[in-house]
Amino acid sequence: MSALANEERRIVGFLCNWCSYGGADTAGVARANQPTDLRIIRVPCSGRVNPLFVVKALLNGADGVLVSGCHPRDCHYGSGNFYARRRLEVLKRFLPILGIDPQRFSYTWVSASEGSRWQQVVTRFTEEIHALEPAPRFEDVEPLEKALTLTQEKHRPLGVGKQDWLAKLKEAISDKLADLDCVLGWQQGRDLLHSVPLFIQSADDLQKLRCDATCHNNLVRYLPDFKGRKVGIIVRGCEAKSLVQLLQEGIINREELVIFALPCQGLLDLPLVEEALGRYQKLEGLEITDSALKLRVDGKDVTLATADYLQSRCLSCPNDTPVLADYPIGEFTGESATTAQCPELAFLDSLSLTERLGFWRACLSRCILCHACRNSCPMCVCRDQCIAESREPHWQSAKASVKEKFFFQIIHALHLAGRCTGCGQCQANCPMGIPIFALRAHLNRVISELFDGYQAGLDPKAVPPLLTYAQEEANIQERSWE
Numbered sequence: 274m275s276a277l278a279n280e281e282r283r284i285v286g287f288l289c290n291w292c293s294y295g296g297a298d299t300a301g302v303a304r305a306n307q308p309t310d311l312r313i314i315r316v317p318c319s320g321r322v323n324p325l326f327v328v329k330a331l332l333n334g335a336d337g338v339l340v341s342g343c344h345p346r347d348c349h350y351g352s353g354n355f356y357a358r359r360r361l362e363v364l365k366r367f368l369p370i371l372g373i374d375p376q377r378f379s380y381t382w383v384s385a386s387e388g389s390r391w392q393q394v395v396t397r398f399t400e401e402i403h404a405l406e407p408a409p410r411f412e413d414v415e416p417l418e419k420a421l422t423l424t425q426e427k428h429r430p431l432g433v434g435k436q437d438w439l440a441k442l443k444e445a446i447s448d449k450l451a452d453l454d455c456v457l458g459w460q461q462g463r464d465l466l467h468s469v470p471l472f473i474q475s476a477d478d479l480q481k482l483r484c485d486a487t488c489h490n491n492l493v494r495y496l497p498d499f500k501g502r503k504v505g506i507i508v509r510g511c512e513a514k515s516l517v518q519l520l521q522e523g524i525i526n527r528e529e530l531v532i533f534a535l536p537c538q539g540l541l542d543l544p545l546v547e548e549a550l551g552r553y554q555k556l557e558g559l560e561i562t563d564s565a566l567k568l569r570v571d572g573k574d575v576t577l578a579t580a581d582y583l584q585s586r587c588l589s590c591p592n593d594t595p596v597l598a599d600y601p602i603g604e605f606t607g608e609s610a611t612t613a614q615c616p617e618l619a620f621l622d623s624l625s626l627t628e629r630l631g632f633w634r635a636c637l638s639r640c641i642l643c644h645a646c647r648n649s650c651p652m653c654v655c656r657d658q659c660i661a662e663s664r665e666p667h668w669q670s671a672k673a674s675v676k677e678k679f680f681f682q683i684i685h686a687l688h689l690a691g692r693c694t695g696c697g698q699c700q701a702n703c704p705m706g707i708p709i710f711a712l713r714a715h716l717n718r719v720i721s722e723l724f725d726g727y728q729a730g731l732d733p734k735a736v737p738p739l740l741t742y743a744q745e746e747a748n749i750q751e752r753s754w755e
């Protein structure tokens with residue numbers, strides 16, 4: 274029987290076996306009066322609670338989720354709850370960008386002897402959930418077909434089209450090529466507007482090298498495949514941060530790398546350019562300057578304003594100087610430590626929670642599950658072991674429903690918490706133009722707020738914040754439940 278208004282809500286509780294489960298038992302043995310809405314799942318330790326457990330419960334109809342473990346310093350495995358505290362706080366601050374009310378999730382600590390505290394916690398939390406409306410079912414949310422209105426903030430002249438350093442770059446690569454297995458660069462793809470990765474092993478390959486605003490692949494994505502071999506790589510500001518992050522995680526070795534660093538000129542938003550050109554047979558000419566894109570398409574000249582066709586994140590990115598370089602080539606502004614503003618995130622911030630849920634429902638209905646976002650991400654290093662495809666554990670159903678697609682994006686974003694370097698490959702490679710980078714950008718913002726301005730990829734010696742803990746967390750205020 275529900276103790277509240279004869280109306281039961283679906284509340285899921287993940288309780289650590291050693292303390293909170295014992296605390297709930299103590300309350301039961303003492304016949305303490307408590308609401309009955311909570312369904313308890315016993316876990317070995319609060320550190321076992323993957324934030325995805327919580328999101329999955331909330332997306333599948335839970336009205337609230339409560340996680341409870343041993344008090345800090347009482348964890349039976351030493352530090353499980355310290356790690357859990359960081360992860361769960363990040364999750365609580367992540368939920369609003371998905372359109373989920375963060376009041377639907379809470380975490381706390383209850384020991385086995387604290388039957389009365391357990392009674393207090395479960396009663397307060399249940400009352401709070403009852404004070405909210407029943408959770409909206411994702412399937413029933415009205416899709417919000419609202420065009421993105423983006424406010425761009427231009428931080429620096431991008432210098433699109435400048436190529437005066439190309440000869441110097443080729444010379445530097447040529448000097449080192451004999452000592453390297455290969456050098457990772459770019460070459461022309463199916464036409465002048467498209468570039469693909471180039472693995473330079475000879476002087477002939479070097480002639481094909483291209484470095485301009487069409488070269489949007491983050492080459493760092495290929496580095497783990499070259500571990501154990503000496504290779505060179507060309508990087509720009511945000512790509513160098515991806516490289517540093519892989520070094521931090523021990524996935525690549527610094528002594529096996531030669532880094533050729535370029536100033537970033539900004540990258541073209543190719544789907545936008547293609548949309549402007551319409552269907553074409555032949556692209557006979559392309560000239561890129563800071564002000565104009567001059568194209569010759571099917572015998573006709575077309576001129577577009579460059580600023581209207583750049584990737585949105587490039588326009589506001591002040592981050593042109595690579596944090597790590599063996600051969601810096603070109604002129605740098607010296608700004609490397611600031612995170613780019615994400616205009617899509619500013620747009621989402623302006624929406625209500627229900628509108629955000631509707632926005633994701635509308636956007637992700639376009640997703641074709643090609644996984645290009647994941648496959649192009651330099652931080653997605655699980656490759657064939659990705660849990661989105663695993664059958665054991667079975668996180669994701671094979672259904673192509675919008676909810677499953679949304680959950681896939683949440684899996685990807687949460688795996689990047691504290692690791693995303695903001696290169697924007699996920700969004701740039703999405704053939705359906707879904708603004709998924711906003712989820713990663715929001716998590717980056719949360720991580721920065723919680724961990725003293727931490728940004729992934731700036732310091733090869735730093736420990737990512739979710740891989741460590743502090744016994745006293747300066748920026749995490751825990752609830753007292755008083």
Ligand code: FES
Binds near residue numbers: 290292319343347351
């Ligand atoms: Fe209870 Fe780790 S054993 S939180």
